[in-house]
Amino acid sequence: MILLFMYLFYTLAGFSESFPKGTFDQQTSVRKYDAQDNIQDSVRLSEYSRVAQPLRNRTDFVTSLSSVSPKFAWQMGHPQQQMLGSAGTGETVSRGGIPVSNSFGSKTFPQAIIIGVKKGGTRALLEFLRVHPDVRAVGAEPHFFDRFYDRGLEWYRNLMPRTLEGQVTMEKTPSYFVTKEAPLRLCAMNCDTKLIVVVRDPVTRAVSDYTQTLSKNPGLPSFQSLAFRNSSSLDTIDTSWSAVRIGLYAQHLEGWLRHFPLSHFLFVSGERLVADPAGEMGRVQDFLGLKRIVGDKHFYFNQTKGFPCLKKPEGSGRPRCLGKSKGRHHPLIPPEALQKLRDFYRPFNQKFYHMSGQDFGWD
Known part of the structure; x- marks a missing residue:
């Protein structure tokens, strides 16, 4: 009997060694899926x-x-x-x-959101950030805090990608910055959310905005007829036109500072994002508490588009550039109209420099 028992014992022991290990349940420190x-x-x-x-x-x-x-x-x-x-x-x-x-992983509300501004460089920033292995971001703009707030927070959370512990969930919707209800709504979700605002010379931004609209509607009136109440005299700026109104950064920021401290904001220069993408991305990664992984080696300057592009990842077929809608050639605008706009924006720019603590050099 003893010999038979020993035979069965060693046979079973050998069988267990040859059986596939339960590799996946041996680590007890791994976070569970969100049930x-x-x-x-x-x-x-x-x-x-x-x-x-x-x-x-x-x-x-x-x-x-x-x-x-x-x-x-x-x-x-x-x-x-x-x-x-x-x-x-x-x-x-x-x-x-x-x-x-x-x-x-699990779905969580975003810890950081790119809230603005339209035609400032938000898409480029998001694409550059998505190179980082610890950033997971929604590709399309959710527009939750401006258009779809009535669908509820659970609907919003389910739009988010799954993330692992230590990764940052992000989204970007540039119209949040100019939506009056957005700051209160976002703070109601989480007042500790980190907010990134990509800003650009408001005159150049307005022309870029007009160029985008013109590409979709070729019959659009001239830039100066929309920017000025009297296009012949160019005497009064029409701030009801969204392309002009978005550039009043100081006014929009005031609404956000009623709900979020300045320390929760990072203001990214759209101009520096083009001229020195690695340097500006270093600031963004620091702000998000991420290791600086996205750097010089990831970028090259595309002369045709006039923008930096991402070098092709290892094993990929081609470099990654922004779509054809980016880098459009701007129409010619009368110099006197552009100068009138610069004079108009100057006091607003100075106030924004003071509020943000950064001089963007647009003047």
Whole structure:
């Protein structure tokens, strides 16, 4: 009997050694999936590896895997394990036959929002930020705090991408900055939200705004007929026109400062974002509490568009530039009309410099 017992013991022990290990449930420190999420949005591993691929050989990236889903960390550590077919809703099967979930992390309200301004460089900033492995952002503009507030916070939260602990959830909607109700609504969600405002010379911004509208509506009246109440004398600026009104940065900022302290804002120069994208991105990463990963090596200047573009990531086919709607050639505007606008904006610019603590040099 003793010999039989020993035989069975060693046989079972050998069998357990050959059985596939429960790799994914051995790490107890890994954060759990958000069980309250009733909307299952599958997040492909390739989205994360798009930016994480160049970091795989770095020790700090390997260390960071300890805080992610063990299923995700295992796949990132074993790139040869490709997802091959379905194992049910939300699962795929690896080469080893082990089910792997393609959803990870949880949905949270954004910790940082790019709130403005239109035609200031917000799309460029968001695309540059998305290179960072610790930034997850909504691609389309949610417009929650200006257009869809009645749909409720849960609707808004479900628009967000899933994030892991230590990652920053972001969105950008430039019209928030000029929407009177937005500051109170956003503070009602979280008064600790970090706010990024991309600003640009208001005269150049107005012309760019007009150019965009003109591309969609070729029959639009001339710039000066919209910017001035009397286009022949150019005597009175028409601040009811949105292209002019958006550039009154000081007035819009006053509404936000009633609900958020100045320390919660970062004002990004649209001009410096073009001239020195790495330098301006360094300030943004510091403000968000992120390691400075996005830098000079990620950018090159596209002479055709007149904007910096992202160099192609390792394994990608081509560089990433902003769409054809960016970098349009502006129509010719009479110099006297532009000078009248500069004179009009000057006191507002000076006030904005004082309020923000930055001189943007537009004057």
